[in-house]
Amino acid sequence: MIGFEESGVSFGLGRLAVIAGPCALEGLDHALMIAEACKRVCDSLGVGYVFKGSYDKANRTSADSFRGPGMEEGLRILSEVHRRLGVPVLTDVHETWQVKSVAEAVQIVQIPAFLCRQTDLVVAAASSGRVLNVKKAxxxxxxxxxxxxxxxxRAGNDRVMLCERGSVFGYRQLVVDFRSMPIMREMGCPVVFDATHSVQSMGGLGGRSGGDRRFVRPLLRCAASLGVDAFFLEVHQDPDKAPSDGPNMVPLELFGGLMAEVKGIWDRAMESGFASLDWVEMP
Structure with missing residues (x-):
């Protein structure tokens, strides 16, 4: 069975995981508040939980946009979340020189979608030995x-997850082709569905990205019915005031109900044998 474990969380192996947290880190207290709330929900549902947060949003639309606390402070926050809560933490890297420090601080290194073709970055991240979450461009x-x-x-790392986050469909618009998940699963990797970035409108608010969080729920329901290995979503206690990606994010108060709903769909699909990210012959 495809999959592996990291810090007590299974990716694949017939188990569901949830990667959730704010877009950009806003401080240790904020990170712990979000992580503790999400962990309680995931623990109650029997789902593995990973905290995510970016120390630097390097691909912001505007030079004036909030980017995060920077690498030194951001990695300190992520390390502290892991130390206090015992959950694996995930963050992204943008340049090869960042990989060593990031890999020392987190359990999962993420390659951003725009950078997944950057060979030196991918190889450096893989060579760190950490679990990788690579977003499909x-x-x-x-x-x-x-x-x-x-x-x-080839760099010696087969603990790789592939993440679907929508495909360009005209200017500023993304659509999700659900065929991509079984196609990528054929590569022998657990597959993650990023529901919140899939509803993003790149640069849709002029100097910053927009989006429409109303579509997060139906997209998650579809992914759950496929038996996807992990959900990825950004959450915030007040998305409309969040410094980054607010229009896409799920309000923290709705996270529990949403996860319970889609976990129920995922369970029923898996139990019925209907859900399969592996190709099957049509009858």
Whole structure:
């Protein structure tokens, strides 16, 4: 069975995991508040939980946009969340020189979608030995991710997850092709569905990205019915005042109900045998 474990959380192996947290880190107290709330929900549902947060949003639309606390402070926050709560933590890297420090602080290193074709970055991250979450670029076909996986494996790392986060469909618009998840699963990797970035409108608010969080729920329901290995979503106690990606994020107060709903769909799909990210012959 495809999958692996990290810090007590299973990715694949017939188990569901949830990766959730704010877009950009806003301080230790804020990170702990979000992480503790999400962990309680996931623990109650029997789901593995990973905290995510970015120390630097390097691909912001405007030079004036909030980017986060920076690498030194951000990695300190992430390390403290892991130490206090015992959950694995995830953050992204943008340049090869960042990989060593990031890999020392977190359990899962993420390659952003726009950078998944950057060979040196992918190889450096894979060589760290950490679990990787590689986001499929908005401009790539799912089949193209096979080359990314090959780079990681040649670097000695087969603990790789592939993440669907929507594909470009005209200016500023993204759509989700649900065929991509079984296609990427054929590469022998657990597959993650990023529901909140999939509803993003890149640059849709002029100097910053927009989005429509109303569509997070139906997209998650679809992914749950496929038996996807992990959900990825950004949450915030007040998304409309969040410094980054607010229009896409799920209000923290709705996180528990949403997760209970989609976990129920996931359970029923898995129990019925209907859900399969592995190709099957049509009858």
């Amino acid at each position: 908005q401009f790539l076909a799912p089949e193209d991710m096979g080359s990314v996986v090959d780079k990681c494996r």
